[in-house]
Amino acid sequence: MRLVVRELACRRGARELFRGLGFTVEAGRALVVTGPNGAGKSSLLRLLAGLAPPVAGSIRLEGAPESDTFGEQVHYLGHLDAHKLALSAADNLRFWRDLLGRGPSQGSVLGVEAAMEEVGLGGLGALPVAVLSAGQKRRLALARLLVAERPLWILDEPTTALDSSAQALFTALARAHTAKGGLLVAATHAPLDLGPSESLDIGAHAARTARDPDGGDPDGVDPDAAFAGEASS
Numbered sequence: 001m002r003l004v005v006r007e008l009a010c011r012r013g014a015r016e017l018f019r020g021l022g023f024t025v026e027a028g029r030a031l032v033v034t035g036p037n038g039a040g041k042s043s044l045l046r047l048l049a050g051l052a053p054p055v056a057g058s059i060r061l062e063g064a065p066e067s068d069t070f071g072e073q074v075h076y077l078g079h080l081d082a083h084k085l086a087l088s089a090a091d092n093l094r095f096w097r098d099l100l101g102r103g104p105s106q107g108s109v110l111g112v113e114a115a116m117e118e119v120g121l122g123g124l125g126a127l128p129v130a131v132l133s134a135g136q137k138r139r140l141a142l143a144r145l146l147v148a149e150r151p152l153w154i155l156d157e158p159t160t161a162l163d164s165s166a167q168a169l170f171t172a173l174a175r176a177h178t179a180k181g182g183l184l185v186a187a188t189h190a191p192l193d194l195g196p197s198e199s200l201d202i203g204a205h206a207a208r209t210a211r212d213p214d215g216g217d218p219d220g221v222d223p224d225a226a227f228a229g230e231a232s233s
């Protein structure tokens with residue numbers, strides 16, 4: 001399976017954020033999206049998650065089962081955790097499991113209690129989410145990734161509000177996901193060591209295409225030229 005993005009363009013309001021954006025994320029690898037505030041990282045992730053249509057270009061998940069829609073292949077965690085504050089932590093997770101899961105036959109998913117233990121929230125399941133700390137809410141959002149199996153994780157600043165142990169936990173979860181053939185795209189301002197990965201500086205890409213009004217990256221042929229570099233481990 002691989003995520004293939006070609007000639008993607010995005011406009012928010014009157015402003016074009018980027019165009020001519022192309023990259024590929026192979027199974028077992030991560031793409032780390034960086035760039036200054038307002039560069040368009042969240043906007044790109046929303047396009048990849050199918051939450052907004054691109055102005056131009058294509059987004060394909062090659063090799064995915066034809067029986068599943070694109071949306072059924074994706075876990076998306078945005079800036080906001082989208083918890084129901086009045087419900088308990090465990091009930092929130094049950095909601096997401098029921099919404100995102102595809103039945104009891106899923107291979108490596110955890111149950112609600114086990115997922116909460118995994119993210120360090122063991123014993124807090126009965127608490128309303130409203131009383132959880134910011135970091136605990138983020139941990140609960142990460143637990144969503146564990147209760148339903150989806151090959152493509154799209155994560156917007158996943159380590160926001162996480163302490164150092166939770167950041168390490170996130171890194172381990174992300175690496176385990178790619179190690180078993182999953183794909184991951186994460187926007188971040190913090191360094192993330194996600195194992196086999198590429199990086200994309202979306203601000204630099206926009207600057208290049210602004211200098212070259214005919215569009216595309218400087219060499220004009222390599223759709224993967226948006227990658228700012230590669231760090232494998």
Ligand SMILES: Nc1ncnc2c1ncn2[C@@H]1O[C@H](COP(=O)(O)OP(=O)(O)OP(=O)(O)O)[C@@H](O)[C@H]1O
Binds near residue numbers: 037041
């Ligand atoms: N609904 C909207 N209408 C108009 N402009 C928008 C809308 N949503 C976002 N924008 C603008 O699009 C630009 C890109 O926003 P985006 O959230 O994608 O940036 P970002 O790179 O994720 O930034 P940050 O690092 O601050 O999270 C910003 O200038 C923002 O103000």
